[in-house]
Amino acid sequence: MADELDELINFLSDRNPQVRGAAADIVRGLTGGEDGLRALTARADRALPALLRLLASAGGSDAGQAAADSLVNLSQDAGLSTRLVALGAVEAAMDVMTKRAAEQPGLARRLVMLLVNLTHVESGVASLLQVSGTIRNCCFEADTQIQSLISLAEYLWPALLLPVAGKKIYSEEDRSKMPLELASALSHEREAVEDSEIRQQALEAIYMIVLQDDGRKSFWSVNGPRILQVGYEDEEDPKVMEAYELIGSLLVGKGEDEEEQGEKP
Incomplete structure (x- = not known):
């Protein structure tokens, strides 16, 4: 399972948009359960930067929204929130929101939830x-x-x-x-x-x-x-x-x- 998860995280940065999207969707599913959250938390040094890069680059695409959902779930943990802030998550969320909030209110709502979690620290x-x-x-x-x-x-x-x-x-x-x-x-x-x-x-x-x-x-x-x-x-x-x-x-x-x-x- 460890090797499979490491490979999945690698796919978040794949050059193929379809591969990135599929990987982001799987990661989103993992963050919806305790076991998945624990596994990703153990690999936070790699998972968090990969998700933030995907959010910044994919924006309002399905992959970008899946990345936003995953970050919302992960940021409910104060320790992970602190690490995300250090990685520039607030700036990334604000940048995407500035560019896409008007035409994509669903994405904006996800990013608001992320910011609310991040401002708990x-x-x-x-x-x-x-x-x-x-x-x-x-x-x-x-x-x-x-x-x-x-x-x-x-x-x-x-x-x-x-x-x-x-x-x-x-x-x-x-x-x-x-x-x-x-x-x-x-x-x-x-x-x-x-x-x-x-x-x-x-x-x-x-x-x-x-x-x-x-x-x-x-x-x-x-x-x-x-x-x-x-x-x-x-x-x-x-x-x-x-x-x-x-x-x-x-x-x-x-x-x-x-x-x-x-x-x-």
């Missing part, structure tokens, strides 16, 4: 904020880049909001107004992101999105103000509290109209 949060910061810093140079950030907002909210959502379990009513991935993550207690700088950077990224009308509407549509309200209640760092308050100042007096517009299909 602090290195994943830091990596996501670094990528978002690169986009954010460019926003002052061109309106098109502002719109690029806003267009990604609906996919970024699960990952950007989790570090500042506090540790409490959210009510069913609150979660009913959120996307599935975000609601699921907030349905149980979580470990707090201890690094206050990470929390502050997450809020700064949210602020840049909420500055724009479309971004603000998107924020209301995921029940973002409620999440920040709960997170603020748990916050103790004065600088981070100021960042919460700065976003709140953009929302005061605009809630009802923008919440209603954000809920429209």
Whole structure:
């Protein structure tokens, strides 16, 4: 079995697209069971880079989507998440999402799930904020880049909001107004992101999105103000509290109209 699995991992990088696709489909099946996950975890040094390369190169093809599914399953393990972050998984997911989210919402949803898993470890949060910061810093140079950030907002909210959502379990009513991935993550207690700088950077990224009308509407549509309200209640760092308050100042007096517009299909 060991030799067969090693050969299967090799096939993920085969020159023949049909071979890569078949191998990716088999690996996806393996990650759906405990035995397969254990076997692939033992070969993570080879399996993880191969899956990331396939995701980056195959994109929205069947092979790319199978690779995304496999990475979602594997990244549920915190140790593997940490290794994936070090291999550039956040950057790879964001790159593919930027290029293909609009025309392939199914793939985008898979990548959101991957990002949510990766941001359960602090290195994943830091990596996501670094990528978002690169986009954010460019926003002052061109309106098109502002719109690029806003267009990604609906996919970024699960990952950007989790570090500042506090540790409490959210009510069913609150979660009913959120996307599935975000609601699921907030349905149980979580470990707090201890690094206050990470929390502050997450809020700064949210602020840049909420500055724009479309971004603000998107924020209301995921029940973002409620999440920040709960997170603020748990916050103790004065600088981070100021960042919460700065976003709140953009929302005061605009809630009802923008919440209603954000809920429209």
